[in-house]
Amino acid sequence: YFEARGESVKSQTGVACVTINRILDSRxxxxxxxxxxxxxxxxxxxxxxxxxxxxxxxWERVMKLSTDxxxxxxxxxxxxxxNGST
Numbered sequence: 812y813f814e815a816r817g818e819s820v821k822s823q824t825g826v827a828c829v830t831i832n833r834i835l836d837s838r839x840x841x842x843x844x845x846x847x848x849x850x851x852x853x854x855x856x857x858x859x860x861x862x863x864x865x866x867x868x869x870w871e872r873v874m875k876l877s878t879d880x881x882x883x884x885x886x887x888x889x890x891x892x893x894n895g896s897t
Contacts, residue, residue, distance in 0.1 A: 812864055812873040813855035821892065823873060827880045828893045836897050843881075 815823045833839035833846045840846050847853055856862070864870040883889045 812870050813862065814853055816866065816869040816873055820876060823876055824880065825893050825896075827877060828891045829896050831880075831884055831889065832891065832893065832895055832897050839897065 815826045818826075830843060830846055833852075834841050834843065840849060848856055851857065880889070
């Protein structure tokens with residue numbers, strides 16, 4: 812939501828892929844939470860602004876997309892559209 816809510820679904824999917832790719836890369840932490848909160852990785856987390864979503868419709872769309880991507884990942888159906896970008 813905070814990293815790409817105003818972007819296309821493809822761009823939002825790319826952010827999710829980068830997050831998953833980092834989890835799979837030994838240079839990064841191995842959980843979603845640890846990757847997201849890692850210092851200086853995702854600017855929205857460290858910008859000092861509120862992390863409470865204000866746009867409910869965008870939040871719901873991003874949550875659905877995220878859930879779909881994680882479910883595909885968990886079920887071996889994940890497709891990385893970034894070709895391994897971290």
